[in-house]
Amino acid sequence: xxxxxxxxxxxxxxxxxxxxxxxxxxxxxxxxxxxxxxxxxxxxxxxxxxxxxxxxxxxxxxxxxxxxxxxxxxxxxxxxxxxxxxxxxxxxxxxxxxxxxxxxxxxxxxxxxxxxxxxxxxxxxxxxxxxxxxxxxxxxxxxxxxxxxxxxxxxxxxxxxxxxxxxxxxxxxxxxxxxxxxxxxxxxxxxxxxxxxxxxxxxxxxxxxxxxxxxxxxxxxxxxxxxxxxxxxxxxxxxxxxxxxxxxxxxxxxx
Amino acid sequence: xxxxxxxxxxxxxxxxxxxxxxxxxxxxxxxxxxxxxxxxxxxxxxxxxxxxxxxxxxxxxxxxxxxxxxxxxxxxxxxxxxxxxxxxxxxxxxxxxxxxxxxxxxxxxxxxxxxxxxxxxxxxxxxxxxxxxxxxxxxxxxxxxxxxxxxxxxxxxxxxxxxxxxxxxxxxxxxxxxxxxxxxxxxxxxxxxxxxxxxxxxxxxxxxxxxxxxxxxxxxxxxxxxxxxxxxxxxxxxxxxxxxxxxxxxxxxxxxxxxxxxxxxxxxxxxxxxxxxxxxxxxxxxxxxxxxxxxxxxxxxxxxxxxxxxxxxxxxxxxxxxxxxxxxxxxxxxxxxxxxxxxxxxxx
Numbered sequence: 001x002x003x004x005x006x007x008x009x010x011x012x013x014x015x016x017x018x019x020x021x022x023x024x025x026x027x028x029x030x031x032x033x034x035x036x037x038x039x040x041x042x043x044x045x046x047x048x049x050x051x052x053x054x055x056x057x058x059x060x061x062x063x064x065x066x067x068x069x070x071x072x073x074x075x076x077x078x079x080x081x082x083x084x085x086x087x088x089x090x091x092x093x094x095x096x097x098x099x100x101x102x103x104x105x106x107x108x109x110x111x112x113x114x115x116x117x118x119x120x121x122x123x124x125x126x127x128x129x130x131x132x133x134x135x136x137x138x139x140x141x142x143x144x145x146x147x148x149x150x151x152x153x154x155x156x157x158x159x160x161x162x163x164x165x166x167x168x169x170x171x172x173x174x175x176x177x178x179x180x181x182x183x184x185x186x187x188x189x190x191x192x193x194x195x196x197x198x199x200x201x202x203x204x205x206x207x208x209x210x211x212x213x214x215x216x217x218x219x220x221x222x223x224x225x226x227x228x229x230x231x232x233x234x235x236x237x238x239x240x241x242x243x244x245x246x247x248x249x250x251x252x253x254x255x
Numbered sequence: 256x257x258x259x260x261x262x263x264x265x266x267x268x269x270x271x272x273x274x275x276x277x278x279x280x281x282x283x284x285x286x287x288x289x290x291x292x293x294x295x296x297x298x299x300x301x302x303x304x305x306x307x308x309x310x311x312x313x314x315x316x317x318x319x320x321x322x323x324x325x326x327x328x329x330x331x332x333x334x335x336x337x338x339x340x341x342x343x344x345x346x347x348x349x350x351x352x353x354x355x356x357x358x359x360x361x362x363x364x365x366x367x368x369x370x371x372x373x374x375x376x377x378x379x380x381x382x383x384x385x386x387x388x389x390x391x392x393x394x395x396x397x398x399x400x401x402x403x404x405x406x407x408x409x410x411x412x413x414x415x416x417x418x419x420x421x422x423x424x425x426x427x428x429x430x431x432x433x434x435x436x437x438x439x440x441x442x443x444x445x446x447x448x449x450x451x452x453x454x455x456x457x458x459x460x461x462x463x464x465x466x467x468x469x470x471x472x473x474x475x476x477x478x479x480x481x482x483x484x485x486x487x488x489x490x491x492x493x494x495x496x497x498x499x500x501x502x503x504x505x506x507x508x509x510x511x512x513x514x515x516x517x518x519x520x521x522x523x524x525x526x527x528x529x530x531x532x533x534x535x536x537x538x539x540x541x542x543x544x545x546x547x548x549x550x551x552x553x554x555x556x557x558x559x560x561x562x563x564x565x566x567x568x569x570x571x572x573x574x575x576x577x578x579x580x581x582x583x584x585x586x587x588x589x590x591x592x593x594x595x596x597x598x599x600x601x602x603x
Contacts, residue, residue: 038289041547042306082294084366084551128364128553129545177485179310179476179558181542183453188473190488204285232287237478241287 021060024253027053029227029246033076035087037135038239039176040126045087047078051246053227059254061103066112068147070095072229074122074244084128089242091122091137093229095166097145112147116166118205120173120231124242132181135240139233141171141198141205158215162225166207168200178237196235203233213252221252294549296345300336303349303363303554304329306546307356309479312560313541316568317356325481328355342550346370353554358570359513360543364553375537375572376510382534382581383446383509387591388415397434400427404434411598412438416459419451419515423458425497432462432498440503440601442594443523450514450539460522461495463504463529468492470522472562473542487566492522504529505597508575512536520573521563531575532597538572 029051036044052073058066072093079086097116104111122137143166150161176185177192184190196202211225227246233239292298292305308314308325317323332352336345346363350370353361363370391413396405401421404414412435435441443459460470472487506523508531517536523529541557548554563569577596585592 036287036289041545042289042291042302043547043549044289044291080547080551081291081549082551085547085553126545128547131543131545131555132558133545177475177477178479178483179312179544180485181475181544181559183542184473184475184488184559187454188488188490190473192475192477192485201285204287232285234287239287239289 021058021063022255023055023057023059024255025053025055025057025223025250026253027051027055027223027225027227027248027250029053029248031227031244031246033074033078033089033245034241034243035076035078035089035124036239036241037087037124039135040087040124040129040133041080041085043080043085045078045080047076049074049076049089049244049246051075051227051244051248053248053250061107064100066099066101068095068097068099068116070097074229076242076244086127088125088127089122090125091120091242094119095143097166099145099147108151110147110149112149114145115169116143116145117141118143118166118171132183134182135176136174136182137240137242139171139173139198139203141203142169143167143205143207144169160213160215160221162209162211162213164207164209168198168203168205170200171198171203171205172196173198173203173233173235175233175235175238193236198233198235202235205232206230209248211248219254221254222249223252224249292549296336296338296340296348299345299548299550299552300333300349300352302548304332304352306548306554307353307556308481310476310544310546310558311356311361311556312474312476312484312558313356313358313570314481316560316570320568320571321357323355323357328352343367346552349552356556358541358557359537359539360541360555360557362555364555375513375539379510379534380580381447381509381511382593383511384581384586384591387581387586387589387594388444390589391591391594397431399430400424402427402431404431406435406438407442407598409598409602410437410439411601412441413444413594414441415444416516417445417448419448419453419455419459419519421455422452423455425458425495428459428462428495429498432500435500438502440505441500442505442507442597442601444507444594445512445516445519446507446509446533446593447511448513448516448519449511449537450516453515453518453542456515456519457492457522458495460519461492462498463500463523463526464492464494465499465501465526466494468525469564470525471518471564472566473559474562475559484560487562490561492525502528503601505600506531507593507597508533508536508573510534510537510572512572514539517569517573518561521561521569524573524576525564530577530600531573532577532579532600533575533593534578534580535572535574536569538570540568540570 033049099114
């Protein structure tokens with residue numbers, strides 16, 4: 001019964017979000033990734049990363065409250081400083097946010113403040129290790145968030161600059177204990193602080209996007225920009241960070 | 256149109272300008288980072304010493320067992336790691352330092368050599384000869400999931416498991432037990448088995464378990480201190496829900512029985528119908544982890560200790576129920592002393 005209700009709610013949410021007055025954004029990103037995971041290695045790994053980012057947000061001017069949903073898929077291949085060993089990183093981040101919006105400067109400036117829920121699923125794979133080579137990344141975060149959007153005209157063209165910032169507050173994440181093996185967690189079922197509550201101190205994860213849209217038509221715009229996703233955690237005496245810097249390019253479709 | 260007072264606009268601009276400053280300050284002090292050692296002989300030495308100091312799980316136990324003093328090891332090898340060493344010289348120094356741990360699970364992997372400590376079997380007789388084994392197995396033995404088996408002429412089933420690196424299929428075990436069904440006993444020869452997957456060892460052992468049995472304990476480190484450990488968690492073996500062997504069993508061991516194979520012996524010794532024959536096992540009771548050095552070399556080390564059902568360490572091996580060695584006389588006669596002893600034991 002519960003799964004049926006969940007399915008109905010999901011369908012309603014999808015149909016509601018597909019209605020008019022929404023803006024859909026498809027972006028591809030390329031850039032660098034910096035990984036540290038002391039469970040796998042004491043060394044930092046750096047390399048190339050790729051991102052697909054989908055954003056759907058409300059675009060109705062008169063609405064006070066807007067929902068924003070973002071799906072972010074990441075893949076990175078990184079090496080240590082000696083270029084000898086490799087870590088691969090893959091992850092999916094879901095961001096669902098709700099914002100109160102204010103329109104200023106004759107509606108040229110739109111400020112949005114609110115919060116979002118971030119769900120993370122991913123892995124880091126240390127290719128040189130035969131024993132315990134994988135770190136799973138599962139987290140749920142509550143992040144205060146703000147978006148500033150500014151419309152302007154330049155050279156008779158219509159542009160929109162947008163900045164989004166997500167900062168950490170509270171969350172919960174999966175982590176093995178300091179020297180605990182995945183065999184002990186999953187084969188033997190021994191729990192030891194593997195679901196860890198986090199705060200902005202123990203998991204100071206930030207994310208920001210700075211983008212510029214060039215309106216090429218009534219409903220279509222080309223977007224370029226920067227995405228910085230700095231995921232960090234220090235729990236169970238382990239340290240982890242995955243810093244992703246991406247140059248973004250894609251399209252914006254307004255319905 | 257709304258009119259903004261210049262003062263209010265200035266206040267907002269000021270607030271907006273300071274926001275990045277506050278944010279930058281917060282970001283600066285909230286970076287989750289570590290100290291990286293320099294990629295020099297000294298830096299690599301320091302990094303390796305620290306990895307072992309903070310993660311290796313037997314430092315306290317080995318201090319009690321044979322007086323290992325990891326700080327003293329630092330003082331000795333720190334001097335040797337100084338200067339302009341070549342990669343080969345550095346490898347020699349670092350491997351020498353790791354050898355102080357006397358652990359077969361500790362390795363240093365480089366592109367030109369694998370640092371290792373194998374004295375746990377190299378300093379002892381092998382007690383195993385594949386030439387002799389061939390006299391028992393012949394050439395028409397059965398082979399499945401990497402295991403070789405046949406029925407010996409005195410109606411004893413002989414199963415050789417040379418490694419647990421292969422996944423052992425449940426159907427394969429069903430077939431083996433069915434094949435041995437009318438035998439008077441079974442010999443499981445694991446001599447030379449250096450380990451592999453723990454789950455393979457457990458899958459096989461479950462076929463000899465008749466009721467839920469406490470087989471050992473496991474711990475893991477919870478912090479950097481040498482004695483920062485979790486509680487000992489008991490490990491239980493549940494009987495297999497498929498065909499089980501309910502007759503006497505002799506497990507043949509030698510010093511090369513290590514890691515997952517050592518665990519197999521530890522579990523099998525908990526079952527009343529099982530006896531072990533041969534030499535003490537090689538040990539290796541720590542579940543290994545790996546890490547990397549600044550120069551890209553990979554180090555493997557024991558991270559999670561396991562204990563037998565009496566909470567005793569089995570890192571340096573498990574003594575057999577019957578200590579039997581391969582004799583020269585038997586070798587000359589083409590007999591494997593351990594197999595012959597086990598056959599008599601099972602018949603009796």
